[in-house]
Amino acid sequence: MIRFKVNGVERTFEGDAEMPLLWYVRDILGMTGTKFGCGMSLCGACTVHKNGEAIRACMTPMRTVAGAEIVTIEGLAGNELHPVQKAWMQVNVPQCGYCQSGQIMQAAALFNKKKRPTDQEIDQAMSGNICRCGTYQRIRAAIKAAAEGKA
Amino acid sequence: MSTIENVSRRGFLKGALASGAFIIGLQYLPKIVRAEGAVAGTGISDTVFRPDLFVGIQTNGTVYIIAHRSEMGTGIRTTLPLILADELDADWARVEVEQAIGDTRYGSQDTDGSHSVRDFFDVMRQAGATARLMLTQAAAAQWNVPVAECFANLHTIVHRPTGRKAGYGDLALAASKLPVPKKEELQFKPKSAWRYIGKGAPSVDLKDLCTGKAVFGMDARMDGMLYASIEHPPVLGGKVKSVDDKEALKVMGVQQTVALDPFKPPHAFQPLGGIAVIANNTWAAFQGREKLKIEWDDGANAAYNSDQYKKQLQETARKPGKVARNAGDVDAAFAKAGKIIEADYYVPHLAHASMEPPVALADVRGDKVTVWTATQNPQAVQSEISRALGIPKENVICNVTLLGGGFGRKSKPDYAVEAAILSKQVGRPVKVVWRREDDIQFDYFHSVAAMYMKAALDDKGRPTAWLQRSVFPTISSTFAPDQTYGAPFELAMGWTDVPFEIANLRVENGPATAHVRIGWLRSVSNIYHAFAVSSFVDELAKAAGRDSLEYLLEVIGQPRHIDLKAIGYPNYGGAPDAYPIDTGRLRRVTEMAAEKAGWGKRKLGKGAGLGISVHRSFLTYVATVVEVEVDDKGKVRIPRVETVVDAGMVVNPDITRAQFEGAAVFGTSIARTGEITATNGRIDQSNFHDYRVARMNDAPVQTNVTIVDSSAPPGGVGEPGVPPFVPALCNAIFAATGKRVRELPLSRNKLAV
Numbered sequence: 001m002i003r004f005k006v007n008g009v010e011r012t013f014e015g016d017a018e019m020p021l022l023w024y025v026r027d028i029l030g031m032t033g034t035k036f037g038c039g040m041s042l043c044g045a046c047t048v049h050k051n052g053e054a055i056r057a058c059m060t061p062m063r064t065v066a067g068a069e070i071v072t073i074e075g076l077a078g079n080e081l082h083p084v085q086k087a088w089m090q091v092n093v094p095q096c097g098y099c100q101s102g103q104i105m106q107a108a109a110l111f112n113k114k115k116r117p118t119d120q121e122i123d124q125a126m127s128g129n130i131c132r133c134g135t136y137q138r139i140r141a142a143i144k145a146a147a148e149g150k151a
Numbered sequence: 152m153s154t155i156e157n158v159s160r161r162g163f164l165k166g167a168l169a170s171g172a173f174i175i176g177l178q179y180l181p182k183i184v185r186a187e188g189a190v191a192g193t194g195i196s197d198t199v200f201r202p203d204l205f206v207g208i209q210t211n212g213t214v215y216i217i218a219h220r221s222e223m224g225t226g227i228r229t230t231l232p233l234i235l236a237d238e239l240d241a242d243w244a245r246v247e248v249e250q251a252i253g254d255t256r257y258g259s260q261d262t263d264g265s266h267s268v269r270d271f272f273d274v275m276r277q278a279g280a281t282a283r284l285m286l287t288q289a290a291a292a293q294w295n296v297p298v299a300e301c302f303a304n305l306h307t308i309v310h311r312p313t314g315r316k317a318g319y320g321d322l323a324l325a326a327s328k329l330p331v332p333k334k335e336e337l338q339f340k341p342k343s344a345w346r347y348i349g350k351g352a353p354s355v356d357l358k359d360l361c362t363g364k365a366v367f368g369m370d371a372r373m374d375g376m377l378y379a380s381i382e383h384p385p386v387l388g389g390k391v392k393s394v395d396d397k398e399a400l401k402v403m404g405v406q407q408t409v410a411l412d413p414f415k416p417p418h419a420f421q422p423l424g425g426i427a428v429i430a431n432n433t434w435a436a437f438q439g440r441e442k443l444k445i446e447w448d449d450g451a452n453a454a455y456n457s458d459q460y461k462k463q464l465q466e467t468a469r470k471p472g473k474v475a476r477n478a479g480d481v482d483a484a485f486a487k488a489g490k491i492i493e494a495d496y497y498v499p500h501l502a503h504a505s506m507e508p509p510v511a512l513a514d515v516r517g518d519k520v521t522v523w524t525a526t527q528n529p530q531a532v533q534s535e536i537s538r539a540l541g542i543p544k545e546n547v548i549c550n551v552t553l554l555g556g557g558f559g560r561k562s563k564p565d566y567a568v569e570a571a572i573l574s575k576q577v578g579r580p581v582k583v584v585w586r587r588e589d590d591i592q593f594d595y596f597h598s599v600a601a602m603y604m605k606a607a608l609d610d611k612g613r614p615t616a617w618l619q620r621s622v623f624p625t626i627s628s629t630f631a632p633d634q635t636y637g638a639p640f641e642l643a644m645g646w647t648d649v650p651f652e653i654a655n656l657r658v659e660n661g662p663a664t665a666h667v668r669i670g671w672l673r674s675v676s677n678i679y680h681a682f683a684v685s686s687f688v689d690e691l692a693k694a695a696g697r698d699s700l701e702y703l704l705e706v707i708g709q710p711r712h713i714d715l716k717a718i719g720y721p722n723y724g725g726a727p728d729a730y731p732i733d734t735g736r737l738r739r740v741t742e743m744a745a746e747k748a749g750w751g752k753r754k755l756g757k758g759a760g761l762g763i764s765v766h767r768s769f770l771t772y773v774a775t776v777v778e779v780e781v782d783d784k785g786k787v788r789i790p791r792v793e794t795v796v797d798a799g800m801v802v803n804p805d806i807t808r809a810q811f812e813g814a815a816v817f818g819t820s821i822a823r824t825g826e827i828t829a830t831n832g833r834i835d836q837s838n839f840h841d842y843r844v845a846r847m848n849d850a851p852v853q854t855n856v857t858i859v860d861s862s863a864p865p866g867g868v869g870e871p872g873v874p875p876f877v878p879a880l881c882n883a884i885f886a887a888t889g890k891r892v893r894e895l896p897l898s899r900n901k902l903a904v
Contacts, residue, residue, distance in 0.1 A: 016403050016434070023434035027378070032370035033363020035555070036433070037506050038587040042839035045506055073363030081362070088361045092353050092805055095813055096224030097360030098367055098506040098555025127848040130839060132506045132556050133224045134816025136847040137854060138809070 004065045006031075007075025013062050021065055022046045022057035025072055033073035033101045037130070044129030047102035047109075048072045054109035073101040076108055084108045087146035095133035103129050107143050116147045204257055205235060205278040208286075212306060212320030214241045219251035220271070221262040221527045222356070223505075223557035224813075225869045226806035229355045230268060231275050234802060237347040238279025238340060240303040241319070248355045253529025253549035261528040263562050263671060265769035265867025266724065268802055272865055280337040282326075289326035290317050305346075342862075351803035356553065368510040368525025368552045369584070376512060376580035377406060379573050380436035383425040383593050384413065386449040386832035387667050394426050398442035404435025408443070409576050411569065417630050418668060420535050422569045423593060429577055433584050449832055455666035457499070457599070457828035457835075464601035464663055465495060467622045472661035473636055476647045476718050479655030484616030488607030492694050494687055496604065497894040498679040500827035501597035502842055503672055507555020508590040513570035514580035518542045524567045525554040532564040536571040547571075558817075559671035563595055591842050592834040595670025596827055598623040598641075602683035607655075612695020614706060616655040619687075621646060621680060624665035635662035637676070643721045645680030645768060645874060650734055651688070652708025667829065673817060677768045677874035682895065685764035685878030690891065699882060700745050700763055707765075710735030723770050729864050730770045740774035740795040740859065741765045747793040747857060748776035755887075758782060762882025764875035769867030772797040772859075773811070775875040777851075779883040785902035787884065789819065792854040794872060799863035807868045808856040814872025815854040820844040822877045824896050 002013045006029065013024060020039075025031045025048070034057055037045030041056040048057045049071040076082045081089075084107045094100045103126070110117055110125040117125065122143050131139070207215040216235050222228035232248045235241075251257055259270070283303045290308035291298040300311050307316050359365035384390060396408040406429045413424035428439035485491065511524035513536070520540065526532050529549040537544035554561055566583055574581040585593075600623035607616040625641060627634040637646075637660045647658050672678070692702035712731035715722075722730060741763070745751075748761055755761065758781045765774040778791040792815045801807050824843040828835045836842040881892040884902060892900050 016438075019432075019434045023432055027432040027434070030372065031363075032366070032372075035367075035507070036369060036584070037508075038839050039437075040587070040838050040840065043506065043587075077362065085361045089353075089357055092357065092809065094224075094354065094357065094360040095226075095809055096222075096506065096554060096556045097356065097365055098369075098553075100360055101363045104361060123848045127846045130506065130844055130846060132504060132558075132817075132820075132844060134813035134819075134845070134850065135809070136816060136845075136850045137812060137852070139847065 002062055002066045004068045004070060006070045007072060015062070017063035018061045020058050021048070021060040021062060021070065024062055025057065031072055031074050035098055035101055037099065043099070044106060045099045045102040047105040047129065049105060049109060052109070052112065054106045073105055076105065082108050083146045084111050084142070087142040087150070090145060091138045091142040093135050093138040093142050095135055099129060099131045103131065103139055107139065111143070111146055117143065205275065206239065206282050208282065208319050208323045210320050210323050212245055212318050214239065214246045214319065215249050216246055217251050218248050219257040219260055220267045221260070221551055221554055221557065223262065223527065223554035223561065225810060226354055226803055227262065227267045229352060230803040230806060231271055233347045233352055234272060234275035235279040237345055238276040239283050240305060240340070240346070242306040243347060243352055245306060250551050252551065253533045255530060260530055261562055262557070263527055263559055264723065265870045268865045269725070269770065269867065276339060277334060277337060280339055281332060284332050284337060285326040285329050286319055286322045288329055289322045293317065293322070293325060348802050349800070349804070351805050354806070366552050367507050367555045368523065369507050369555065371512040371523035371552055371582065373512060373514055373580040376582055377429050377431060377577060378433045378436045379427045379429050379570070379581050379583045380433070380440045380586065381411065381425050381427045381569060381583065381589070382440050382443055382445060383423040383589065384447055385592070386447070387418070387452045388413070388450040390424065390448045390450070391426060392446040392448045395444040396426070398444070399428055399439040402435055402439045402442060404432055405430045405439035407577065409573055411572060417632050419630050420531060420563050420565055420568070422565045422572070427569070427573055429573065429581065436584070437586060452666045453832040455829045455832045457830070460599070461497065461601070464599065464622045465497065467661040467663065468495065468601040468603035468620050470661065472620050472622070472659035474657060474659055475642050476656070476658040476715070481616045481618050481655045481657040484655040485605070485607050488615060489610060490608040490694070491605065492608065492691060493603070493605045494690055494893055496602040496683040496686060498600050498682055499825070499895065500599045500667070501672055501821060501825045502591045502594045502827050502836070503558040503560035504591060504842060504844060505554070505556025505558055505560060508585040508587055509561065509566035510582065510584050511567035511570040512580060512582040513567065513574045515540070515571055515575040518546055520547045520571050521550070522547065522567055522571065523550045523552055524570070525552050525561055526564055526567060527554065527557045527562040528564060531562065532567045535564045535568045539568045539572055540575060558673040559675070560595060563670060587839070588837040591836055591838065595629065595668040597672035597678065598626070598669050598676070600679035602679065604683055604687040606687070606691055608691065608695060612697055614653050614691060617651065617653045618657050618659070619646070619649065619683065620659040620661060621683070622661035622663050623679065624663045624669050626669050626671060628665035628669055632665065635664055636660055639719070640721055641676040644676035645684060645766060646676065647718060647720060648713070648715060648732055648767070649684055650713055650732060650737055650767065651706045653706070666832065674768060674870040674873040677766065678821065678877065681764065681766045681874035682878050682881070685766065685875065686881055686893070689762070689878070689882040689885065693885070698751065700741070700750050703763065703765065704738055704741060707734050707737055707741070710738060725770045730866070732767060736772045736797050737765055737767060740772045740797050743857060743859070744774035744776045744793050744795040747795065747855065748778065750776065758887055760883045760886025762879045762884070762886055764879035764882065766871070766875040768871045768874050771799070771866035771868065771871040773871045773875050775879040777876065777879040777883045779880065779887050781884060781887045781902055783903060787823070787897065787902065789851040789880065790853065792851045792876070794854060795857045795859065796868070796872070797859035797861055798866040798868050798871070799861050800865045801858055801868070802865070804858055807858060810868045811856040811872040812854045815876050816845050816850045818873050818876030818880065819850055822880050822895060822897055823849060824898050826896050826899070
C-alpha cells in the first residue's frame, strides 16, 4: 500500500504501482483539473507539485509518490487565489484554457522559489509547457505581474 | 443517475420554471432541460431564426443567455451573449451563460470558418431587443402608462415622467405572459448607447479556467462509466485481419475488447474501425492496447509515401491545370516579356494537435443516447450517431463541454460515434480517450500542397503577367474519394481572390489524389496559398530591386472593389455588397503595420530583418510585419511581430487581440517545424517530440495587435491571423539572410549564413 497526501488529504493506493499519478488523480480521485496532453512529459498539461517541485504527473508512477505531498491545481489556492492565479486572471491569459492548469502549476512552482524571475528564467521554467492557442506572451506578462505584486 | 462533475448551474431552468420565471419562447429552450422533465423530443423544427431561443430571466433577476456555439478558446461563449446582454440592457454581472445542446433550432452550431459573430450578431441583438421590449411592455401595463414613456436602463425599466422603476426580475413573470413581438416592432439601441459591444468582457470561464474547475470533454464523468482506447488501422481504409487480445485482457482493470467495423467509403465522419480496449480507468485501457497483437490488411493507401508524393505534386504543378480565374492573356504576355521569374513552393501536411486530444463520453440506453463531448459541431454528433446506431437524431442528446482547442479537428465527430457504438456494445457509459499518438496519426490532416508561380516583369520591374497554380489533395475527398481538384471553397481561400492589379492574371489548380483524411485546419487553404502569393510578390520586389512594402502596395494597386461575381466567388458566404474585396482596406492595414514596425525607418543589426505580408481571409484584412534575427548557425529568433487587423466592427477587443497573438504562435509552429509525413501509408510522427509545436522559447517574444476602428460589418477573427504570418516570417528571413524559403518547414532549410 502506498501512502501519500493530495492537497493535504491523506490517501492510500493499492492498485497498479506503475499507474501514473495523472490517472490516479483524474480517474480515481475524480479531480480533473490536471490534464492529459501527451503522456510523455512533453507538454506539461499534467503538471502538479510533488513536495513543492513541479513534476509531470503523466510519467510519475504511483510507486514514486510514497510519502510525498502532492498538490494539484485544485489545491493550489488557500483561502484566496495564489498570486499566479490572480495574475492569470488579470492578464486574461487563457484561451481554450486546457493547458492552463499545468502552466499555472509550473509558474507557481517558479514563483514560490523565485519571486522576481528574469525573462530567461521564465523561458527556462516555462518552455516545457505547450500552449497550442499561443498564450505565451500573456503567460510571461502574468508571471511578471505576480512577481511585481501587481496582481 | 448521470452526473457531470463541476458543471454548476446545470439545473437552472428547471429551477426557473418552478419559481415561475419569465422565459421567452419556453418551448424553444435547450432540450436538456426538458429531457430532465421527460418531455424531450417534441416539436423539433428546422427553423433557423428564433431569437427567443437564447434568453431567459429568473424572478430573482438573473438573466440566462444561451451560448449555442462551441468554446475552443476564441471567446465565443462570452462574446455572443455579450451582444445579447447589451441589447437587453442587462447588467453583465447578473448574466449567467448556459451552453446549448445540439439542436437545429439554433441554426448552424458548427463552430468553424470564423463566422460566429458575423452570422449571429443580428440574431443576438434581436433576441435582446425582444426581451427588452416585453419587459418594457410588462412594466407599462403594470403602471398603466404608455409603453413609449418607459425605457430600459441596466436591468431596470424606468417610467420617464415619474421616475418609477422596476427590476427585470420583478417584471419577469408578467412579461412571460405577453405575446412575443414581431421583429418589425423592435427598436435597437443606437451604437452610442452600447454598453458592451466594442468594449468587451473577459471570458465568462476565466476563473474556472484558472482554478482547474472548467469542464472539458476530457473531464466529463458519469457514474458507472468505462474507459476505452482504440487501436485504429494504421493505414486509411485498413482492416483487422486477425487479433489476439489474450495478453490485453490480463491487464489489471481491462474488461473486454470490442472490434469496430471499418468505415464504408466515403469515410466522411465515420470512425476508422479497429480494436477498442475497455477498462475501468484510462491507464488500464492504454496498457491493454499495448498488449494487443493485431495483423492488419492495409489496403491501397499503404502505397502512400510522402517523398514520392511530393515529387508528383510538384510535377503536376508544372503542368497546365484547370483555370479558376483568368484576366487578359498571360501566355501572350509571357511570350513577349523581358524578364520571367518562376518559383515553386511547398507546404507539407499539418496536424491540428489541440492540447486536448479527441474525447467523448456516450451513454446509450435503448434507442436514446446522451453524449458529453468536446465538439465544434454538436448537430453532426447527433446525425452521425443517429446514422451509426440507426436511431432518430432527435434521440441523441449532445451536451457540449469546453473544448481544449479545436482548430477544425473537432468539427468531425468520429470519436463521439466511437463512444456511442462502444456504449451500446458494453451496456454502460463509455468514454473514448484518444492518446496524443492517435490524435496526430489519425487526424483529418491539413492538406499538403505544391504551388507553381510565374511572372513577367516590365523594364520597371512591374508584373505584366502573373500565373499561379496550386495542387493539393482536396477536403472534398473526405466525402467523395474520387475528387482530385480543389473545391471552389478551397480555391477561394487566398487563390482565386489574389488581390493584385495585374493586366494578365491566371489562377489554376491541378489534380491530386488523397491517401489520408484531409480536413479543415485553422485558416485552411489560405495557409499554403498565402505562403506562395506573399512570398512570390516579395521575390518579385527583390528581382526588381525594389522595397518590399512599396512594391506590394503598387501590385495591390489603387483602392477599389474587386468583382469576382463572374467566377462565382463564394466570399466565405458573405454578400459581395456587404463584404466586397476592398483593396483600400488591404492597403490601409499594410501601411499601418509597416508604420508600427518602423518599416524603412530603423537600422537593423546583422542577421536581422523585417518581412511583410497582407492577406484577406474570412472577410477580415490582416497585415503582419515580422522581425527576425538569424544567427550564424541559422537559428531564428522572432523578437517582434506587428499585426494590424481590420475585422470590421469588433465586439470584444481584448479577446480579439488574443486571437491574433495566438495566430502568430500557431503560424510559428507551421513555419518552424510543422510537418506530417507518411511512409507506406503510416504517419511517421506521433507526439510532440517529432511533431514539434512552438514553445515559449521559440515563439514570437512580443506580438502587438492593432485593431482598425471600423463600422463595417464584422468579419472573422479566429483564423485570419494565421495566413499572413508565415510568409511575413519567411520574407523577414530573406531580408536577414538572403535565403529564400520556398519549402516549409524551416527545419528543412539551411539558414546558416
